Amino acid sequence: MQTLATIRNGFSESETMIPEQVYREIASLAYEKFGLDLRRGKRELVSARLSRKVKESRSASYQEYFDLVKADATGQSFLYMIDALTTNHTSFLREKTHFDFLSKHAPAIFADRDRICVWSAASATGEEVYTILMILIEALHLPFPNPQTLSRLKVRGTDISIKALNEAKAAIYPQDKLAPLPEDWKTKYFLKGRGKAEGMAQVKPQLKQMAEFESFNLIKPSSPTMKYPIIFCRNVMIYFDKSTQERVTATLVDNLEAGGFLMIGHAENISGMDDSLTRIAPALYQKKR
Numbered sequence: 001m002q003t004l005a006t007i008r009n010g011f012s013e014s015e016t017m018i019p020e021q022v023y024r025e026i027a028s029l030a031y032e033k034f035g036l037d038l039r040r041g042k043r044e045l046v047s048a049r050l051s052r053k054v055k056e057s058r059s060a061s062y063q064e065y066f067d068l069v070k071a072d073a074t075g076q077s078f079l080y081m082i083d084a085l086t087t088n089h090t091s092f093l094r095e096k097t098h099f100d101f102l103s104k105h106a107p108a109i110f111a112d113r114d115r116i117c118v119w120s121a122a123s124a125t126g127e128e129v130y131t132i133l134m135i136l137i138e139a140l141h142l143p144f145p146n147p148q149t150l151s152r153l154k155v156r157g158t159d160i161s162i163k164a165l166n167e168a169k170a171a172i173y174p175q176d177k178l179a180p181l182p183e184d185w186k187t188k189y190f191l192k193g194r195g196k197a198e199g200m201a202q203v204k205p206q207l208k209q210m211a212e213f214e215s216f217n218l219i220k221p222s223s224p225t226m227k228y229p230i231i232f233c234r235n236v237m238i239y240f241d242k243s244t245q246e247r248v249t250a251t252l253v254d255n256l257e258a259g260g261f262l263m264i265g266h267a268e269n270i271s272g273m274d275d276s277l278t279r280i281a282p283a284l285y286q287k288k289r
């Protein structure tokens with residue numbers, strides 16, 4: 001763990017652990033605003049995650065850093081603090097069984113539909129969104145690049161992390177992150193970086209245009225603007241306690257068509273949280289018709 005050296009009256013004092021009171025205040029705000037459950041036994045984690053923020057903001061202590069966060073009326077500093085407390089870890093083709101299911105069933109699910117729309121809630125840096133797009137193009141034999149495919153296919157990615165959303169929009173990844181993808185997809189859907197961008201790969205503009213990224217807080221009540229046949233909401237439930245998981249599940253069900261499919265992370269479990277969902281495979285639920 002990093003150590004903060006704070007100088008007071010000419011004496012150096014080590015502050016490795018966030019003061020209990022500051023920790024409690026941060027944990028209760030994170031819970032109230034975003035449902036993140038950091039309230040019990042996470043003091044060390046919060047200290048470690050925020051120590052860099054304290055340094056970056058040139059604050060002398062966790063308290064001073066948190067005072068700066070609270071003084072920022074735009075709310076941006078608060079969002080960046082929340083960012084540091086969560087992880088945006090994700091990858092292409094992560095938890096592949098969901099994509100095998102999507103490949104196999106997409107032709108039936110989207111038969112006779114003009115518009116093909118999927119929602120990736122908690123999309124982090126975008127790999128999940130771009131994976132869904134590539135899988136759908138291949139499974140539905142959609143021409144790519146092609147203006148008709150562009151107007152038919154849309155994957156919406158949402159998250160609370162501004163930093164992750166910006167990275168998702170930029171869609172530039174280290175080339176080794178593409179390793180799980182089939183070899184021919186790497187040239188079909190990505191541009192290889194040269195010169196300063198050596199070692200990087202960028203999603204081709206024609207694929208990027210089918211992705212739509214925006215901020216969306218899963219615990220904020222909202223009325224759905226449309227119903228999706230498929231929603232991915234993976235590896236975010238782990239941050240929530242049971243009552244928040246139930247609320248989030250209700251929101252997702254609200255946004256799902258009758259007969260639609262909900263994918264969650266394989267380490268997560270929402271069985272029994274909503275009567276309208278049937279578990280049809282590990283981490284895969286279907287809304288009753």
Ligand SMILES: C[S@@+](CC[C@H](N)C(=O)[O-])C[C@H]1O[C@@H](n2cnc3c(N)ncnc32)[C@H](O)[C@@H]1O
Binds near residue numbers: 088090160164
């Ligand atoms: C580990 S990533 C999951 C990425 C991707 N779904 C996957 O499984 O690979 C978890 C994401 O959940 C987001 N998150 C945390 N709380 C959230 C909330 N209340 N609403 C929306 N997104 C949230 C975080 O910002 C983070 O990007």
